[in-house]
Amino acid sequence: MDAFAAYTIIGLSLGGVFSLAALGIVLIYRTTGVLNFAHGAMGMFSTFVAWQFFYGISHPFWPTWLSTAVAVVAGLVFAALLGLFLEFAVFRFVRTRAPVVKAVITIGILLALQSTASLIWKNNQYHLPIYIVPQNWVKTVAGVPIGANYIVIFIVSLGLAFGLAAFLKYTSFGRSMRAVSDSPTSASLWGVPVGRVSAVSWMLGSVIAAVAGILITPFINFDTTSLTLLIIDALAAALIGGMVSLPLTMAGGFALGLLETYPTIWIQSIGFPRLIALLVILAVLILRNPRGLTVAAER
């Protein structure tokens, strides 16, 4: 194995996080028509809740795996409650409004969540990451340390994506969700509980964002802004999938992860990967017409 293979593993795990975040965006967008700019911020906030639990309760007396488990569960429960809250406090009142109006509302939510987090956990400050598997499970390949965390991210993102796809395909509630995403009006005429469906998709999307946030903490500069800014990579991955297709979104996330990782072999720059994400967005939007976006615009 050489450096190229090592960077491939890093890129795939980064891509796994992108595709997880993108899955949440696509799920919420299809069932409720809201393009959620606050998705990164929601994931960020839940991740910090988990972080607070992890370092708040960790004690030599407890085994580390127990405090990790408690922290992750707390973060995910908080994420579900946050999604539920947003649906009932905000988006229930704007269901019939234009997609642009809903998107602007999510910008307000982004600002509020971001500043609340920066108020509680202080902006631009280094925080110790959350390690799902111990930090010292590392194998150095061609000078690049490959932690077990990378493998965990890859497996969890693939597993969650397949789980979500199976849930949408085989359960009756998943069928209602697909019905609502095709047409809310006709779904409600057939007796599908549209309100309950959108509440569940907000909860699911928020939980998936939290999973992505918790998994990525060891690999980024873990502060309040960088997780919020994950939104642009997630949007790029979601646009590759045309805002509709889950498999394409996953593939797009992994491709984007690789695209953003390989240049770091030669270019040492924090901002360069963002440029790649922007170019991918531009290429996707200009070369093909995203079907999902037009579908929502015609609602």
Next chain:
Amino acid sequence: MTWRLATRLLVVLVLFGVLARLPVGFDVGFRFDAALAVIWAFSLLSLVLLTGYVGQISLCQATFAGVGAYGAGMMVATFHADYVVAIAVGVCAAFALGVLVGLPALRLHGITLAIVTLGIALVFDRYVFQDHIFEWFTGGSGGWRVDGARMFGLRMDSTTHLLQAYFVLLALFLLVALLMVNLHNSGAGRRFRAIRDSELAAATMGVNLTRYKLLAFGMSAAIAGLGGSFYPLVAGTVSPQPFWLFTSLQLAAIAVLMGVRYVPAAALGGVFLSFVPDILTRYGHGMFLHRIPYDISYDWFSIALGVLLVAQMILLPDGVWGDMRHRALHTWSAIRAVRTKRVSLA
């Protein structure tokens, strides 16, 4: 000159007289805020043009202002140019970037345009304004220092002559605002609003979509850049922090909150964005009832802005200024109706 134009000119002159006199009594901090308020009001005015008139969404207005600021700072710090030249360069740089951003906007609209402009704001925030490749433009991590800047031979730097810079800024802002109000019913303004209402219908009626969309983006970026190019003069330095992604998001939020279709809302928003955080950090700490300590920081402003935006989108879709305007017009017509009724009864 029509009566309407004469009235508008009169209003602008009176406003200049009042607003130019106001900060004379302020201390240095609030004088800086007053100048900064006009700079952000320019950025909000550019959103009134782009979103309110033409209906295009942009989440990168602070980027345009930043390009104007860095262009002007580079001209003064590297080439020791007169500040007028620096402003011209800053505005041209912003205009060029605006037209570039407008190119993808020819095929996109609504949410997709928001995504692209968000990406552009992020790229400039994290890459262009901070990477060492662009040091010739951004002056490295320290940014540019602008001391002893001169405009037409008059000294106008932040430390001693801040009010002079404020007067020039205010005069320019009122001029651009007057032009914007007049643009609303001019030929170009009608074409802009036709694009906003329906691009398809506008194209059918013979509006050249390519030309007018690019023109709108270029003009909007130039307005934001004009305000931004004064930033080095007012603050003395340029750094990436004021022009980062979250400022762009705040600008979009404030423009919508105040009423994105109305020119006066831009001025209101500029004052809101510049003064409220400073007042909060200055007076927002102490003891409540001599018992409970509290400390309201900048973050509270941003939280309030987000919550207010959500509430406003649900309750007052036309923004604060728009809602006030509707209420005033409604009250005025009600009063007139009562008057005519009285006359007819008599």
